[in-house]
Amino acid sequence: xxxxxxxxxxxxxxxxxxxxxxxxxxxxxxxxxxxxxxxxxxxxxxxxxxxxxxxxxxxxxxxxxxxxxxxxxxxxxxxxxxxxxxxxxxxxxxxxxxxxxxxxxxxxxxxxxxxxxxxxxxxxxxxxxxxxxxxxxxxxxxxxxxxxxxxxxxxxxxxxxxxxxxxxxxxxxxxxx
Amino acid sequence: xxxxxxxxxxxxxxxxxxxxxxxxxxxxxxxxxxxxxxxxxxxxxxxxxxxxxxxxxxxxxxxxxxxxxxxxxxxxxxxxxxxxxxxxxxxxxxxxxxxxxxxxxxxxxxxxxxxxxxxxxxxxxxxxxxxxxxxxxxxxxxxxxxxxxxxxxxxxxxxxxxxxxxxxxxxxxxxxxxxxxxxxxxxxxxxxxxxxxxxxxxxxxxxxxxxxxxxxxxxxxxxxxxxxxxxxxxxxxxxxxxx
Ligand SMILES: [Zn+2]
Numbered sequence: 001x002x003x004x005x006x007x008x009x010x011x012x013x014x015x016x017x018x019x020x021x022x023x024x025x026x027x028x029x030x031x032x033x034x035x036x037x038x039x040x041x042x043x044x045x046x047x048x049x050x051x052x053x054x055x056x057x058x059x060x061x062x063x064x065x066x067x068x069x070x071x072x073x074x075x076x077x078x079x080x081x082x083x084x085x086x087x088x089x090x091x092x093x094x095x096x097x098x099x100x101x102x103x104x105x106x107x108x109x110x111x112x113x114x115x116x117x118x119x120x121x122x123x124x125x126x127x128x129x130x131x132x133x134x135x136x137x138x139x140x141x142x143x144x145x146x147x148x149x150x151x152x153x154x155x156x157x158x159x160x161x162x163x164x165x166x167x168x169x170x171x172x173x174x175x176x177x
Numbered sequence: 178x179x180x181x182x183x184x185x186x187x188x189x190x191x192x193x194x195x196x197x198x199x200x201x202x203x204x205x206x207x208x209x210x211x212x213x214x215x216x217x218x219x220x221x222x223x224x225x226x227x228x229x230x231x232x233x234x235x236x237x238x239x240x241x242x243x244x245x246x247x248x249x250x251x252x253x254x255x256x257x258x259x260x261x262x263x264x265x266x267x268x269x270x271x272x273x274x275x276x277x278x279x280x281x282x283x284x285x286x287x288x289x290x291x292x293x294x295x296x297x298x299x300x301x302x303x304x305x306x307x308x309x310x311x312x313x314x315x316x317x318x319x320x321x322x323x324x325x326x327x328x329x330x331x332x333x334x335x336x337x338x339x340x341x342x343x344x345x346x347x348x349x350x351x352x353x354x355x356x357x358x359x360x361x362x363x364x365x366x367x368x369x370x371x372x373x374x375x376x377x378x379x380x381x382x383x384x385x386x387x388x389x390x391x392x393x394x395x396x397x398x399x400x401x402x403x404x405x406x407x408x409x410x411x412x413x414x415x416x417x418x419x420x
Contacts, residue, residue, distance in 0.1 A: 040245045108230045127231035132194045151188040
C-alpha cells in the first residue's frame with residue numbers, strides 16, 4: 001500500500017474523535033477545525049517516520065494537543081502535574097473553577113465545567129479510549145497524574161450530578177484525594 | 178486492603194490499567210464487599226453515560242474531511258472521488274511533477290527544463306505550498322490559455338489526475354497530469370509561450386515532446402508502451418479543442 005493510501009486508512013478514521021476533542025479543548029468549532037486540519041497536515045509531513053505498529057490514534061491526539069496548546073499560546077508543560085503526581089502532597093486544585101456557571105444534570109455540561117486539566121484526561125480516557133500511557137504522553141504529564149486526575153474527575157462529576165440541591169460549599173471539590 | 182484503598186483503585190480497575198496482581202486483589206475484594214462493588218458499578222454506569230454523551234455525532238465531518246484531503250494532496254481526493262463514483266464531468270486535480278529534463282542543445286528547451294527542475298525541487302522541499310486547482314479553475318484557466326476543454330487521453334488509457342499552475346521561466350503554464358496504472362504524462366499549456374521547443378529531448382527516462390500547437394508540450398516517460406498513441410491522441414485532441 002502506498003503511504004498515502006495507508007495514511008488515509010490509518011489516520012483519517014480518527015477525524016471525528018479529533019474534532020470533538022478539539023471542540024471541547026478549544027471551546028470553539030472554527031478553531032477546532034483549524035486545529036484538526038493542522039494536525040493532519042503535520043501528521044502527513046511526518047508520516048514516513050511513523051511506526052506502523054504504534055498507536056496512530058494516540059499519535060494524532062498528541063499532535064492535536066500540541067497544535068491546540070500552541071494556538072492558545074500556552075506552554076506545553078503542565079505546571080500542576082509535577083506537584084499532583086506526588087500523592088502524599090495534597091494539592092488543592094479547583095475541579096470546577098466556573099462552578100457558578102450553573103447547576104446541571106447534563107453530563108457533558110458538567111464535564112465542560114471541569115478544570116481543563118481534569119476534563120482533558122477524563123475525555124481522552126473514557127470517551128476516546130486512550131490508555132493511561134497514551135494519555136500521559138499526549139498531555140505531557142506523568143502517568144500517576146493521569147490516574148489521580150481520573151479518580152478525582154469521576155468522583156467529583158458524579159457528586160455534581162447526583163447532588164444538585166446540596167449547597168455548594170459543602171461539596172466544594174478539590175481537597176486532596 | 179481496606180475499602181478506602183480499594184476505592185482509589187476502582188478507577189484504573191474499570192479502565193483495565195491495573196497489573197494482573199492488583200486487578201485480582203480488587204476483584205477479590207469486590208466479591209466480598211457490596212459497597213465497593215456498588216461503587217464500581219456506578220463508575221461503569223457513569224462511563225457509559227459519558228461515552229454516549231461524548232460521542233454524539235458531529236455535523237459537517239464530511240466537509241472537513243474533504244478540506245483536509247484537498248490540503249494534504251490531490252491524490253487523496255482523486256482516490257476518494259473514484260471510490261465514490263463521482264460526477265462524471267468533474268476534473269480530477271493535481272499532481273506533483275517528478276520529471277527530470279535534459280540539457281539539450283536547444284537553449285530555450287534547456288532553460289525550460291532547468292526551470293521545471295527548479296520548480297520540482299521547490300515542490301519537494303515545500304510540498305504543502307502547492308496550490309492545487311479546483312476543477313472550475315482548471316476549466317477557466319484552460320479557456321484563458323486557448324483550450325476549450327481538457328484534452329481527453331482516456332482512449333490511450335490515461336486519465337487526468339489533476340492540474341496545477343507552474344511558473345518555469347516566469348511564464349505561467351497550466352500543467353495537466355495524466356496517469357495510467359504506472360505512468361505519468363504531462364501537458365504544459367500556455368498561450369504566452371510562443372516559441373516552440375525543437376526536437377524530442379530525452380534524459381533519465383523522461384521525454385519532452387513539443388506538440389504542434391505553440392505552447393503545449395507533452396512530457397512522458399521514454400518507456401511508455403503506448404507513447405505514440407498518447408502523443409497522437411494528444412495532438413488530435415488539442416487540435417480539436419483549439420480549432
Ligand atoms: Zn470495600
